Amino acid sequence: xxxxxxxxxxxxxxxxxxxxxxxxxxxxxxxxxxxxxxxxxxxxxxxxxxxxxxxxxxxxxxxxxxxxxxxxxxxxxxxxxxxxxxxxxxxxxxxxxxxxxxxxxxxxxxxxxxxxxxxxxxxxxxxxxxxxxxxxxxxxxxxxxxxxxxxxxxxxxxxxxxxxxxxxxxxxxxxxxxxxxxxxxxxxxxxxxxxxxxxxxxxxxxxxxxxxxxxxxxxxxxxxxxxxxxxxxxxxxxxxxxxxxxxxxxxxxxxxxxxxxxxxxxxxxxxxxxxxxxxxxxxxxxxxxxxxxxxxxxxxxxxxxxxxxxxxxxxxxxxxxxxxxxxxxxxxxxxxxxxxxxxxxxxxxxxxxxxxxxxxxxxxxxxxxxxxxxxxxxxxxxxxxxxxxxxxxxxxxxxxxxxxxxxxxxxxxxxxxxxxxxxxxxxxxxxxxxxxxxxxxxxxxxxxxxxxxxxxxxxxxxxxxxxxxxxxxxxxxxxxxxxxxxxxxxxxxxxxxxxxxxxxxxxxxxxxxxxxxxxxxxxxxxxxxxxxxxxxxxxxxxxxxxxxxxxxxxxxxxxxxxxxxxxxxxxxxxxxxxxxxxxxxxxxxxxxxxxxxxxxxxxxxxxxxxxxxxxxxxxxxxxxxxxxxxxxxxxxxxxxxxxxxxxxxxxxxxxxxxxxxxxxxxxxxxxxxxxxx
DNA sequence: GATCCTCGAGTTCT
DNA sequence: CTCGAGGATC
Numbered sequence: 071x072x073x074x075x076x077x078x079x080x081x082x083x084x085x086x087x088x089x090x091x092x093x094x095x096x097x098x099x100x101x102x103x104x105x106x107x108x109x110x111x112x113x114x115x116x117x118x119x120x121x122x123x124x125x126x127x128x129x130x131x132x133x134x135x136x137x138x139x140x141x142x143x144x145x146x147x148x149x150x151x152x153x154x155x156x157x158x159x160x161x162x163x164x165x166x167x168x169x170x171x172x173x174x175x176x177x178x179x180x181x182x183x184x185x186x187x188x189x190x191x192x193x194x195x196x197x198x199x200x201x202x203x204x205x206x207x208x209x210x211x212x213x214x215x216x217x218x219x220x221x222x223x224x225x226x227x228x229x230x231x232x233x234x235x236x237x238x239x240x241x242x243x244x245x246x247x248x249x250x251x252x253x254x255x256x257x258x259x260x261x262x263x264x265x266x267x268x269x270x271x272x273x274x275x276x277x278x279x280x281x282x283x284x285x286x287x288x289x290x291x292x293x294x295x296x297x298x299x300x301x302x303x304x305x306x307x308x309x310x311x312x313x314x315x316x317x318x319x320x321x322x323x324x325x326x327x328x329x330x331x332x333x334x335x336x337x338x339x340x341x342x343x344x345x346x347x348x349x350x351x352x353x354x355x356x357x358x359x360x361x362x363x364x365x366x367x368x369x370x371x372x373x374x375x376x377x378x379x380x381x382x383x384x385x386x387x388x389x390x391x392x393x394x395x396x397x398x399x400x401x402x403x404x405x406x407x408x409x410x411x412x413x414x415x416x417x418x419x420x421x422x423x424x425x426x427x428x429x430x431x432x433x434x435x436x437x438x439x440x441x442x443x444x445x446x447x448x449x450x451x452x453x454x455x456x457x458x459x460x461x462x463x464x465x466x467x468x469x470x471x472x473x474x475x476x477x478x479x480x481x482x483x484x485x486x487x488x489x490x491x492x493x494x495x496x497x498x499x500x501x502x503x504x505x506x507x508x509x510x511x512x513x514x515x516x517x518x519x520x521x522x523x524x525x526x527x528x529x530x531x532x533x534x535x536x537x538x539x540x541x542x543x544x545x546x547x548x549x550x551x552x553x554x555x556x557x558x559x560x561x562x563x564x565x566x567x568x569x570x571x572x573x574x575x576x577x578x579x580x581x582x583x584x585x586x587x588x589x590x591x592x593x594x595x596x597x598x599x600x601x602x603x604x605x606x607x608x609x610x611x612x613x614x615x616x617x618x619x620x621x622x623x624x625x626x627x628x629x630x631x632x633x634x635x636x637x638x639x640x641x642x643x644x645x646x647x648x649x650x651x652x653x654x655x656x657x658x659x660x661x662x663x664x665x666x667x668x669x670x671x672x673x674x675x676x677x678x679x680x681x682x683x684x685x686x687x688x689x690x691x692x693x694x695x696x697x698x699x700x701x702x703x704x705x706x707x708x709x710x711x712x713x714x715x716x717x718x719x720x721x722x723x724x725x726x727x728x729x730x731x732x733x734x735x736x737x738x739x740x741x742x743x744x745x746x747x
Numbered sequence: 748g749a750t751c752c753t754c755g756a757g758t759t760c761t
Numbered sequence: 762c763t764c765g766a767g768g769a770t771c
Binding site: 433460 | 764765766767768769
């Protein structure tokens with residue numbers, strides 16, 4: 071048996087145990103993990119697999135034989151009268167099917183198993199002891215056998231009753247998950263940032279860190295919530311037949327149970343539940359990392375029993391991780407429409423939150439320095455409810471010796487012009503202006519954008535070719551209007567039909583050309599949709615605006631000296647005047663269809679903020695309907711916001727609304743308001 | 748002068 | 762969606 075394969079397995083097992091112990095310490099004791107949960111799971115699974123293959127290598131102190139790490143010394147140790155178990159994990163549908171099969175085989179004579187299913191919250195497992203209905207002790211799970219006494223902090227959590235309702239038993243020990251609402255977590259981090267205090271990477275770490283505070287005053291103002299999910303030691307309570315019935319009883323005693331708890335039948339029911347919750351995941355106000363299935367009948371649970379520290383009657387079915395570790399292969403600088411140089415991290419591709427991520431923006435050099443990202447670093451990537459991946463932090467411990475600092479280039483990577491960063495500004499810019507091909511391309515893309523002149527089918531690839539062709543077919547937006555189908559058909563990946571369609575789309579864009587859209591399309595610095603509309607309304611015609619002085623431009627509402635200077639300078643430049651002259655030969659500006667909001671109508675004076683997606687209409691349509699009734703739509707939530715309309719997969723704006731106490735409308739209520747208005 | 752609000756700009760992947 | 766910065770307001 072002492073083959074070389076077994077020897078190298080033994081070495082690998084030792085190495086894995088060392089690593090896992092280290093990560094346990096970081097995670098459980100320091101609350102500052104060095105690796106993502108997914109990576110930790112991988113190490114543990116590899117170890118498990120090796121131990122299964124070579125049972126001789128299993129030792130009592132192997133990480134697979136216990137749950138967590140030893141408690142820190144400052145908090146009192148609590149011995150759990152009944153161990154707090156951990157759960158086996160399932161990652162694929164087949165794992166769940168296999169689990170269900172094992173359960174049925176062990177129970178014999180049972181065709182279909184009834185499961186109680188609920189989301190698995192990403193928080194902190196706590197044991198709560200109630201004696202004669204009064205909370206006497208709360209303890210963390212610790213290593214499953216011994217935890218820490220955190221009663222002083224748990225008492226500050228409003229969702230945890232200190233006295234139970236009804237007639238509870240003499241002794242009731244319940245288990246629950248203490249977690250932080252995402253909204254509260256963000257608000258808390260924001261405040262910490264303002265005070266220059268330490269921030270937390272995610273709600274779970276924030277919860278773990280706060281609950282293990284020694285000073286309960288610190289925990290008291292933190293936004294905790296709790297769901298109870300299980301029963302431990304009891305005295306004076308005749309348990310009902312089912313787990314779900316026991317939870318129902320807990321609920322009646324005032325202990326919060328997940329509202330998403332559901333009874334399902336067989337593996338099929340479990341998998342369907344998994345998909346239901348997966349679809350809801352992004353819109354839940356708290357983070358979950360999977361769902362848990364438990365055999366519902368206590369008799370069956372008893373018959374199934376335990377393996378090591380995990381019950382045979384329950385399993386956690388995990389979702390794809392939101393966070394992963396990967397390596398920064400390089401940092402490149404992209405040049406935007408305004409010349410802004412944006413550092414983008416090129417990553418070793420990594421699967422996060424359901425997609426493969428290979429790039430992540432670092433925004434600007436301040437951000438690069440703040441996070442201290444270097445080439446070669448291992449970083450944590452997160453792709454949570456929001457779509458855009460984010461570099462959460464660098465794992466400094468894993469920094470290779472030859473890691474390279476990121477330097478702002480002194481020359482534009484596209485055109486070679488000088489790069490300048492103004493005093494006090496976060497962004498650095500290429501000074502090449504329209505000499506720079508990147509800026510020219512972006513200017514045209516902006517011009518053709520949906521909110522500008524809306525030229526359908528003019529995408530990045532086509533623009534690249536038009537600008538790079540020799541001689542260039544397109545130097546400025548005005549050149550678009552003289553393109554012929556023959557010229558376009560000669561480009562790569564362009565057939566005759568597509569070429570004709572594009573010519574038609576360019577022709578059709580003339581109809582979209584109202585003054586505000588046209589001004590927006592020009593891409594003047596600091597002139598977005600709102601400012602373009604304000605300028606258009608104030609001056610009424612392009613001629614008036616072109617002839618205006620800087621002072622006159624400043625008279626426009628919401629335009630100050632900085633924006634006025636940009637606008638004035640833009641119209642003074644010869645190149646811009648030429649382009650505008652050429653454009654106006656092709657494009658007839660339409661008179662505006664709709665007047666500016668007049669302060670009339672049933673929703674006058676009300677400000678709306680839209681978040682998430684509505685079933686019955688697009689966000690644009692919703693905005694139009696609000697405007698039609700005299701209301702205003704704003705982009706961000708503030709104290710002045712009247713309503714936040716939250717559709718499916720609502721994001722941080724919903725959180726902000728809850729924080730500020732702004733009224734939130736769901737789709738139904740919103741539609742009702744529109745109808746009654 | 749400080750604070751709040753709003754707007755603009757840039758970004759990922761399928 | 763998030764961040765930074767311009768503008769308005771107190």
